[in-house]
Amino acid sequence: MSQLIYPGLVLRNHYAIVRELGHGGFGRTYLAKDQHRFDELCVLKEFSPQVQGSFALKKSQELFEREAEILYKLKHPQIPRFRELFRETIDNKGYLFFVQDYVEGFNYRSLLNQQSFTEAEVMQLLFQILPILDYIHSYGVIHRDISPDNMIQRQSDGLPMLIDFGGVKLIQAKVESELAVQGGQNPSPTRLGKVGYAPDEQMRLGMVYPNSDLYALAATMLVLLTRKEPQQLIDPQTLNWNWRKYTKLNPKFGEILDKMLAYRHGDRFSSVQDVLSALSAINPPPQTPINPTQPILNQSLFPQPFSPQAGKNSHIKTPLLVFVFILILGVFGWLGGRYGLNNYANQDLNQLAKTEEKRQEALREQLRLLGIDSNFFVELVDEEFYHRYPEQRGRTLTDKSSDSIWRENWNKIADEFLQHLAQLSDQSRIKLGNYSINDLDHLKAQVNQLQLSSQSLYDLADAKFFDLFPEQSRNVDLGFPMGQVWQAITNDVVNNLEAGTAWERVEFASKKTQKTLKYRLKPGEGKIYIAHLNKNQVLQVRLKSPQSSTLLSIYTQKAQSLLEDSPKNRWSGRLPDSGDYQVVVVSKSSRPFDYELTLETR
CATH class of the missing domain: 2.60.120.380 (Jelly Rolls)
Incomplete structure (x- = not known):
């Protein structure tokens, strides 16, 4: 551990260092306690720019925030959340820290040291990981660094988690490069990915495609099957993978892995969906959902979806209350998304009780009058519904009488939240779902001009937040609906401060x-x-x-x-x-x- 960063050190009056988890070319990684969230464990990734000075550190943060904005929008139950970025000066040396969720479990490298994996286990693992890749690829994000070291089997439910996105390292490399150029230095080339796991176009040319991740995933599966590293499986003369002398697989499955591992990226599967289709043809996926907390709806089904390309916060659509969502939007004809909406095809939504129909009409009208985006509001209520009733996570409510109590509970939360959100100003409320990191930085700058600190600002924002939502944890992560609400409250607080009333x-x-x-x-x-x-x-x-x-x-x-x-x-x-x-x-x-x-x- 760095002598400057040690167990017990509290950074930003917020994060208490527990121990070092590891270190690499860009800095060290620490386990810390979030003192603002009841000492919940989190991970701090350190980045100390080679070019030092207050300007360099500020510039580093600006570049990081610009490049990393998309990472904040990734909200998948099998990806640790990116919480925030902050800078800190310790003993006259500047650091940036990237804060992520901590995942309790063992990485697959550790598991491999204790056990071998069967074909069935590897097949199931593919069905569990491929949807994660499909999700991040839909945001234009490529992992770049898939390997047994960067997959963790979560202790709570046994599901695999993808960690250590190479995109973060790429951002770090770009920041170093830009700072070096501005400082009159020649930036050193950076190679991302692990030898043997990353394909040739990535390691030699620095080019990556979605199917570059498929290559690394297939390489990882073969390592789990054979307990041999890629260098032991690749013929150094032909560069072909010679894995069949170490393990025997279903021939069709072997062909799928071979295609994922094709040397030329144009010869590989072009997308995750192509791989899933090929796998399903030889071994249908498990009947129980691999991803119980979040089947992601096809975004094209929704009018005016949150688009990362448009710079908005793209929230994950859960199928918890699709029937409510349909009523809110007044849409009755487009059921059939690829992640499970087909189950609704034969349901007659018009048989909902008249009282429920009227309630949904009233809800739609209230949202319109308050200027709240329907997509955002449903996600906000879903988030709280799952929190209060965790046993319902992963299932979709129907219009059957057996689900009437759960529909009633959902509607009660919706009514409660509408009353709370009505207390926000129109200006702050209308932006719910679209607040970004830049908005928060702008608010901090406004407060600083009044000679006030961001800590004082947060105190006032928290007071209002906990008055409205006493059962919630303070969450400033703008990728989550409740984080958006906290931001809207903060916006109102800044307006009051500028008016001189607070x-x-x-x-x-x-x-x-x-x-x-x-x-x-x-x-x-x-x-x-x-x-x-x-x-x-x-x-x-x-x-x-x-x-x-x-x-x-x-x-x-x-x-x-x-x-x-x-x-x-x-x-x-x-x-x-x-x-x-x-x-x-x-x-x-x-x-x-x-x-x-x-x-x-x-």
Whole structure:
């Protein structure tokens, strides 16, 4: 582990380092606890640009955010989520950290060391992984680095997860290259992928195609079957794969693997769907869904879908309430998507109870009046429905009487969320589903111009968010519907700050060292107080308010947290620096209340 980054170190007042997971050419990877999400484990990937300096680091972040935007939109249950990117300076050295979900389990390299894989197991594995590739390829993303090391068998359900996208390394390489050119240096060439697993066009020419991933996947399957590395299976003279002397397979299956491994990319299967069709012809896929949480609907079925090419947040369409979605959109004729909608072909949706039809008509009208995108809203409600009723994950609700209780539960969540979203401003609400990282950065910049920190902004946004959604975890991941809601709330908070209604500068009268401020907070509100104080002054903060009604935070000008989200109503300490200090008071009460805040220095 780097001497500068060690267990117990807290980055950004947010991520506590647990241990190093590994390191490579671009930096190290760490296991960390997300202190803003009940110490949930996550992965921090470090990138330390060779070109150093504040400008280089800022430029690195800009380039990363520009290039990595599509990765934030990948939302698949078998891909760790990309959460955020942030920069940090440690001992005068600049770093960028990429935050991802942590997956508990073993990679297939470890599993291979303990066991051999049968043809049936490898066939099932293909049926489990190919849909993931189909999904990422639909976004124009190519993994580039499939191997046993970059596949993890998730401990919770045994499903394979794809990790360590080579696209991240490509972005890192592009950032290094651009920074080197700007610094007058010659960028060094970067080779992505593993020798033997990546095809020739990728390793030698740097060219990649969707079927470059198919090559690497087939190579990985043969390694699992034979327990031999690719270099032991490839004839160095002819470059043909000679795997048949190590394992015996169904001849048709062997032909499929051979075609996936063709030397020329034009001789391979052109798409994942072609491979799945070929495999299904010799061995139908398992009857139980391989991907229980998310059969992805054919996007062409939906009017005005979220398009990554258009720069919008593409959310995954779940089939949980397709019948509700159809009613919301007023569409009754297009059932038949490739991921399971055929089951609806013979259902008569017009037999839904009249009361349910009226309810859906009312829902459609409410969404129209509030300016909320129907696609986004259904995903938001689905997300909460699965959270409350995990036993329903993976099945589609029908119009049968046996599902009436579940339809009722879904509708209750929809009504509840509509009431909450109605409290947002029209300006913020209409963008739900389309907020991007750039929007969040713009809001931070607006707040910084007011001499306020992003921590204070987040405190006020969280107060409103948890007032509306007390059972939710704070999630600023814009690829998830609830992250979009948090962003909309943050947008409203910034508008209030710019209007001067949610912050106040504290000036001490001549020769006075104490100031008492009074204010009335409504549920979900907060207020920021800024006071210019000097190093080594002793500051005392006293808050008089109803019991258990507030959270108190104190931040230095350098964004150091002296007190954060504390239910305490008193704090005293010697100040570490001179500058503007921010004292934040937020409500966690369900009723309006008055408070008195006293700041005293000596």
